[in-house]
Amino acid sequence: MASNMPDDFDEQFLACPVCMLHFRDPRVLPCLHTFCRECLQEWATKQQPLECPTCRTQVSLPDQGVDGLRTNFYVNNLLDFAAAKKGTEPGVPCQVCDGNVKGSKSWCADCAKLMCESCTLIHRKFPLFENHEVTTEETLKAEEGRSKFHRKRHCDKHKNQELVFYCESCNALVCTACTVVDHRPGKDHNPVEIYTVAQGRKERLRGLLQDIEPRLTEIQASIKEFDRKISNLAPSKEAATDQAKEYFRQLIDSLQKREKEILSQIDEQCRADGKALQTKKETIEFELAGLTSAQTFCQQAVEHGSDVHILEVGNQVQTRVETLLAKELDLESDWSEFQFVENTTVIDFENEVQDLGGVKTKIDSSKCKVVVKPAVQGVECVAELTTMNQEGRPCVTNSKAVTTNMKDSLGTDVPTKLKMKSCGKWGISFVPKIAGNHILEVKVNTQHVPGSPFAVEVKGNPVLTIGRYGSGVGELDGPIGVAVDEDGNIAVVERGNKRVQIFDIETGQSLSSFPVEGENPFGIDVDSNGMFLVTSWGENYGLRRYSKEGKFLDTFKPDFMDDPHGLTVLRDGRMVVLNRPKQSSCLLLQPDGSLIREIGKGELRNPVFVSVDESRDVMFVTDNSASKVVAFDLDGNLQFDFGKEGQNDGEFQNPEGLTLDQAGNIIVANAGDGRVLVFRPDGTFVRKLGTVQGGFASGVALTPNGHIAVSCFTGHCIELYRYM
Template identity: 25%
Template sequence: MATSSPTEGRFAQVLQCPICLETLRRPKVLPCRHTYCNSCLQSHISSKVINRGTPQAYFPCPVCRANTTLPDTTESVDQWAELFPVNSIVSSVLDVSEETFDEKFCDFCVKWNRETSAKSFCKDCKRLMCTLCKEYHNETLSDISHNVIDLSIVYNISIRIPSLSTIEKCIKHLNKNIEFFCMDHSSLCCNTCGFLEHRKCERVIPIDDMIKTFDAKSKSKYLETNIRNIGEHMKQITSKIKENADNIQKDKSAILKDIRSLRAELNAKLQKLEDDLIASLEGNHKAEDLTLHNQEVRGQSLITAIGSDLTQLDLVMTHGSDVQKVIILHNMEKNQDRYFKALSEYQEELRCIQIELEVNKNIRDFINDVTQFGQITVTRSQTKLPPCPVVTVSQPTLETFSGFSGTPLKDRQAVKVAEFIVKLSDDTSPCYISDVLTLQRAKHVFVDYNNEKIKVYGENFQFQESRKLQGRPWNACILPDSNMAVTLPHKKTILVFRTYDKMHSVREIKTRLECWGIAVMKDQLMITTAGEEHCIMILAINGSEIRTVRPDNYLSEKLLKPYYVKINKNETVIYISYNGGNKMVAYNTSWNVLFTYTDQDMNGPHGIDTDREGNIVLCGYSSCNVQHISTDGKLIKTLITKKAERKVPLTIKFYRDMDRFFVTYLKCDNVKVYDMCD
């Protein structure tokens, strides 16, 4: 008997095109790993391509909006979709799902007009055989080894696994396997990519070395959680849209009732005005309902794509090789960001729509004077939804990769490689960049104490946005929920912002004392109080004060004015710079002193950071220098001298896991970028 394919339920989301919402036909995969029908992709490219006719032609992915460059713009327009590779995983699933399970008959018996159920299949002869014919076949070909298999294995879909080998292929060079990982750009690459795009990168390691320290299970868990949370959040949004559509339908019904009750009091002249108003209502409702419908469809498309990714993730994590897991998880991590960006854009576009009737106050005198019955108005307001929960997981530090090699940082020199202006046209004072925060996606946040702003710059130091604050900000850090916390010491306030896409204020935390430096350790906030009590406040993430810490000998040792705090990567050491005592102190997690750093050439310690090897870099406010210090508190060298810059350094911040750092200066509109060079 014929049965339905088990794959229909298991791979339903994988097989659905996000554009037409039908089963994929000739599935084509984009670099962002989203898959579409060949014809659907062709139509989308034709209508959405930007810079048509130029080598820079590109189009946005319909799901995640990632820009995709056309591989060959010289091809004819109707062949553009053909330029992209076939998703062989989906194709194999489609092949499986299209197979039928009708009863098969022995090919040899059929020749003798007998219908005997086939039990085996010879791969060499390409023949189906019953039990008897199989025995005859094996005896006849006893000297030849033919591959005969049981039909139950051939048609047992539940144990057929689609080929995952294409995951290992480079998306840019389809005939090449991915063999390396560039830590400078967080990019997987083949031999060709490595030579063309990463030959100048210092940290390119074999993928086998990456696998040795790659916690695929943990990464899979948090990626699956994040993507599932985004999918669930998208479901909430589409549910809100449907609820909104139902509400405006009720609005429409209520307005129609009002219109018809008024019409009963009017004469024939009112008929035309009533028809016109109803037409206006219908038109507005149709337009707004269509808008909500389109938004709902788009949301469903994203949900489908997310479900597809989760299915593929489950498939690879269950049956894939280590290399395949690394690759699919790396791709899923990028898709997570794209999904979150698409979710943010999607949520920003949503408006709560309400249809209302504005009745003319002189309606009863309208016969001679009024030319219209009323007016249909549409009100759109921002839909209020809770933020999407996205969890984070600690990533392995660069030094854990066995493939890294290079000159130790202690043997390198700081060389200035760039300088750019952070002063904006509406800034009223010289810039006083008291902190720098490096985020994902090449974004950098500059905290401007003088101009009461936080400023965001992207790749190539291009300005993106700024936020005016009601007070002077000093320090910033990333919270466990990926939001950003900024201290306003004189307001005794910590502001929390969402950092994905544009900044959005999330909440405020009020503190008992002035809050200057801020860092996160083990889900707790470490706050320095430079202006009051010279102590360290420890707060819960929600802002509630847990306790304060202050060494008993803080007066005798002049541990005064702690402006900056830094936690090492392993969250085992806390570094605090005491401007009032010309000291930098290292504490363990029990707040016992590990060492106290002083130097005759270091005056007024301010900004503090650690490089990727764990060494400490410290800015001298009064001595106008930056020193490089070992993990045991010994001076390695002076990176930047007063003679070289003749400016007062405020803070120093390394790029995320790189050998490049920012330095900011007192009342200076420029930020300088240095590399640690041989």
């Protein structure tokens, strides 16, 4: 690596991305990003699982934690070179005597110290330092000197010995002394000179470098294409915006024109109807005037006329009045109020407006695909949409281009949510309230995607029930403990049949079974080697181990164990076994069954099942009699507890089974009423999964396909609830 040291580098290259200071003990993550050891340790305490602060890649730390990460010696070399380069400047003191700011300096690669001429001379005279590699200031400043600048590596065990060998059997760098003591050549160790191994590694890395170049070129070309398209976003947006505005302006103009036409028709109709009504009114008024005049003349003749006058005009008046009365008049108005008619209702128009225009992309609705999975009542379910371009490749579009609608089996709308998952990948989430066949309609750019509308089968929860009462194959008698084996199948402890039975996770079919010893078999778990560990209490109690095939291997029955119940096995082989009823505590055991420590004694009344969050080193225990869940760290310290007796949300009725999901949420089964409840890592209630048959929920386990398997002790079955 030293041969590739740059001739020039800036301070930013030597600065940790977290603290922004010069690297202190730089450590390399598996993603090849480097940080200070202290920064990584602080970062690791703030988040689990650990993510690289730069690229957000999840990191699995070695058993030693941050201390187990590789040191970035290349960065150390650069720091040394920077220090040496600065040390050659005038006024910089010697790092050994803290004086002699004048004169040339030398660098000892073994001591990693910058020395003045006097200290260098003394350093060379000491026999202990005679093999140390000292580089003069002239060499440091020379072009060829930079490529040789490096700090030597020394053995952690033999401090004065340089690492010069590589033990291929142990995959470790060793010194000469190590090859005599701990890594003596033979069948178990094969120390080889570092140079030989390094050359082979370099050749492989050179081959990788050759593979990297075309990939880099491809990625860089892709980035340029992205930059080109990003630069086209603003002009594309501006052009599309102008087109949309012009289109809708024309629509608005058409609407306004139509509005004027309708208003003009209303005005014209009003004038025509007004003229007709006025003409008819005048005709009636003329008749009214004639009849009124005849009435007045007739009344005057009757009241004031003499007999002679009556005889002279009487016939004339009579004829006039009778003529007027006999005349047929149309006194009714044949006009009815005109009104505006909505040929297209506002609601219908709003629906049609949705189809007025759109954003044209490369998305081809006929190429889009939807994957619909069986759904479960009361659980958030997701259908997957992939928007495709004309070439049939996933392509991004805007969310407004996608419309989704769902109706349940009764025709009621079911709300849906659309969320982009990745490039061209969308999740259509919904929570069905009832079981039955639902209909999901998916459109892209107002066009149905192939297969839309889709039939979505919604099942009730639980989605699968395994077993029935009996002692035959596939039958169960008092299922209590449940676990998932290395193949992802369900392993169940039957107290009544005194056996473990394995069931297929998908079909529920019985795959195999094997007998277990002990009067009351109870808890079960599977270690990292696929072995089954089963507890039993009462007569002939103990913790027994069985092979993958169910062959009995051995029994753990130490003096400190009383009546073991629930258990869990950690990734490193350690075990936590609940010891009751006399001790009422948790036993943290080594893989060989020896006791590490006893936890919770005096703080638990009746512990039943246990599960451990290894990311936080916290274990959760169900305390049946106290109706609560208690959390301890693996050092034995009480952290917190939650729950109380009751039948409401977040309350317990004799809690038993307990397991954790990947996010640290806690799933608890109640023996008292059969409810299966979900809590956040801090004990806050989230939701109820369901209530099991028989009302006695015992062991619980999270399956690889996202279900919760619950053993129904009195229902003699296993119920699978959709969880994720």
